[in-house]
Amino acid sequence: MTVATKLRTTVQRSTILEEVRRSHDHPTAEEVHRRVRRTVSNVSLGTVYRNLAVLDRAGEIRQIHLMGEPARFDGEVQPHHHVRCSRCGRVEDVAASIGARLTEEAAAATGYRIDEHRIEFTGLCPTCRRRGGS
Amino acid sequence: MTVATKLRTTVQRSTILEEVRRSHDHPTAEEVHRRVRRTVSNVSLGTVYRNLAVLDRAGEIRQIHLMGEPARFDGEVQPHHHVRCSRCGRVEDVAASIGARLTEEAAAATGYRIDEHRIEFTGLCPTCRRRGGS
DNA sequence: GTACATGCAAAAAGTTTGCCGACTC
DNA sequence: GAGTCGGCAAACTTTTTGCATGTAC
Numbered sequence: 001m002t003v004a005t006k007l008r009t010t011v012q013r014s015t016i017l018e019e020v021r022r023s024h025d026h027p028t029a030e031e032v033h034r035r036v037r038r039t040v041s042n043v044s045l046g047t048v049y050r051n052l053a054v055l056d057r058a059g060e061i062r063q064i065h066l067m068g069e070p071a072r073f074d075g076e077v078q079p080h081h082h083v084r085c086s087r088c089g090r091v092e093d094v095a096a097s098i099g100a101r102l103t104e105e106a107a108a109a110t111g112y113r114i115d116e117h118r119i120e121f122t123g124l125c126p127t128c129r130r131r132g133g134s
Numbered sequence: 135m136t137v138a139t140k141l142r143t144t145v146q147r148s149t150i151l152e153e154v155r156r157s158h159d160h161p162t163a164e165e166v167h168r169r170v171r172r173t174v175s176n177v178s179l180g181t182v183y184r185n186l187a188v189l190d191r192a193g194e195i196r197q198i199h200l201m202g203e204p205a206r207f208d209g210e211v212q213p214h215h216h217v218r219c220s221r222c223g224r225v226e227d228v229a230a231s232i233g234a235r236l237t238e239e240a241a242a243a244t245g246y247r248i249d250e251h252r253i254e255f256t257g258l259c260p261t262c263r264r265r266g267g268s
Numbered sequence: 269g270t271a272c273a274t275g276c277a278a279a280a281a282g283t284t285t286g287c288c289g290a291c292t293c
Numbered sequence: 294g295a296g297t298c299g300g301c302a303a304a305c306t307t308t309t310t311g312c313a314t315g316t317a318c
Contacts, residue, residue, distance in 0.1 A: 142291090142292055142293075143292075143293095144291075144292075162282090163282080163283080164282085179283090180283090180284080180285080183282090183283060183284070184284085184285095187283095187284090204281080204282060204283090205282085205283090
């Protein structure tokens with residue numbers, strides 16, 4: 001599971017990384033903990049938090065913060081964005097191609113050197129749309 | 135200070151609203167509390183939180199959540215986005231005209247009915263750029 | 269063997285809530 | 294006067310940290 005150079009490989013760390021990579025539903029730390037415990041029955045929540053932070057710093061995973069929710073983690077580290085369904089709460093990826101020129105536009109508008117941007121869309125997912133209105 | 139229809143006008147509530155409206159630095163609840171206390175010396179932090187929530191629901195202010203930080207509040211309720219300087223931490227507004235077509239693009243890409251989007255840019259502000267590097 | 273990682277439990281940080289007296293309408 | 298609101302303090306949720314022990318390299 002190829003952890004970045006300086007990191008030690010421990011059962012806990014590699015299991016946590018694998019779990020985040022295979023989860024496509026953007027789990028919270030607590031959800032990761034629950035899932036990892038199926039394999040490593042005694043991992044502590046503290047270790048999960050510590051490793052999620054380490055892996056985030058190492059660029060192996062990403063952390064996302066949506067409005068008023070606990071942090072979620074994402075094994076997809078390529079640039080992309082998120083949509084959250086306001087009815088069922090699911091969070092899905094949105095291709096990074098959306099808003100490709102945003103960086104230049106924002107740099108021109110603000111004078112900042114823009115390094116990154118994250119977009120959080122909110123709406124109704126196809127399933128909830130079928131079940132009717134907002 | 136024109137509070138939406140159903141809300142009662144109390145010294146605490148209107149001071150909190152005024153304070154958020156006049157602050158252009160996106161204060162946290164604790165910062166709002168500190169500032170409001172200059173006028174209403176005994177206002178409690180609980181009241182500040184309650185009123186920020188009420189005013190947010192009433193559409194009088196907005197709440198913003200940036201990566202790994204406590205919630206911040208914004209008296210500007212018209213659509214707009216935010217940039218945060220990764221060196222000095224300041225948060226500034228970015229005009230909503232940026233990314234005007236994002237809603238349609240995201241709707242087409244995901245099948246969601248998109249209701250809203252928020253963009254968080256990260257970079258270096260002009261001042262920090264002058265002082266050199268990342 | 270040394271530095272780093274883990275488990276555990278306690279603590280911190282941020283936010284919400286229950287209770288009751290006080291104030292707005 | 295009825296229903297809201299505010300102060301206070303306790304509770305809750307999420308995340309971080311200290312410490313002693315264990316493990317990877």
